[in-house]
Amino acid sequence: xxxxxxxxxxxxxxxxxxxxxxxxxxxxxxxxxxxxxxxxxxxxxxxxxxxxxxxxxxxxxxxxxxxxxxxxxxxxxxxxxxxxxxxxxxxxxxxxxxxxxxxxxxxxxxxxxxxxxxxxxxxxxxxxxxxxxxxxxxxxxxxxxxxxxxxxxxxxxxxxxxx
Numbered sequence: 415x416x417x418x419x420x421x422x423x424x425x426x427x428x429x430x431x432x433x434x435x436x437x438x439x440x441x442x443x444x445x446x447x448x449x450x451x452x453x454x455x456x457x458x459x460x461x462x463x464x465x466x467x468x469x470x471x472x473x474x475x476x477x478x479x480x481x482x483x484x485x486x487x488x489x490x491x492x493x494x495x496x497x498x499x500x501x502x503x504x505x506x507x508x509x510x511x512x513x514x515x516x517x518x519x520x521x522x523x524x525x526x527x528x529x530x531x532x533x534x535x536x537x538x539x540x541x542x543x544x545x546x547x548x549x550x551x552x553x554x555x556x557x558x559x560x561x562x563x564x565x566x567x568x569x570x571x572x573x574x575x576x577x
Contacts, residue, residue, distance in 0.1 A: 429453065429528060431496045436547045439527045440497040446522040452505060455494045455514035457487035474540060477507075477514050485514060499541060500529035500548040 428444040429452065446452060455477050460468070465476045465484035475487040475495050487495050494516055497505065505516050505528050516530060529548065532541070545551075 427453075429493070431493060434498055434527055435549065435552060436498055438496050439529075440493065442522045442524050442526050442528055444524055446518045446528075448518055448521050450518045452516040452518060452528060453494045453497070454516070455485055455487050455507075456492040457485040457489055460484050460486050479509055479512065479514060497528050497530055498548070499532040499537070499546070500550060501531065501546060502548070502550040503530040504528065505530045 426444075428442055428446050429440050430443050431438055432441045433439070434441075440453070457475070457477075459479075460476075460483070462478075462482055462484065465478065465486075468476050468486060473486070473488060475492070477485045477487055479485060494514075497516055504518060504520050504522050504526065506519050507530055508515050508517055516528070518528075522528060527549075531537075537546075
């Protein structure tokens with residue numbers, strides 16, 4: 415990932431993965447207009463029963479799309495998994511033609527972390543027990559995220575309501 419935007423399959427993307435307050439996050443590399451599509455959630459479609467089995471074993475990248483199907487977004491090729499939770503997000507997830515997408519709900523400036531609300535169920539199960547660490551909830555001043563040139567990546571979080 416070089417330059418001001420990532421390149422994947424020859425297409426410029428307005429985001430990059432980088433260090434955030436909570437580990438790794440998704441950051442804007444270019445201005446993203448309100449209402450603009452940002453990224454989609456990639457992974458294999460699995461049944462509700464398979465999703466429950468994965469979640470029981472601790473999987474956090476399962477995004478429920480309806481009462482029958484979910485998406486297993488555990489692959490590191492699924493860059494949307496790096497979009498972190500925020501109680502004051504700048505993006506939202508949406509379901510369009512069976513695909514989960516992330517769309518900007520306000521203008522996002524280059525360098526801003528791209529965040530969305532993971533939803534009440536995910537928040538109650540995974541975030542509340544350890545405390546929310548989003549910019550709105552964390553104490554102390556925000557420190558700018560450092561960029562890394564390394565291609566090494568770490569895990570993120572996701573599930574029903576939020577991937």
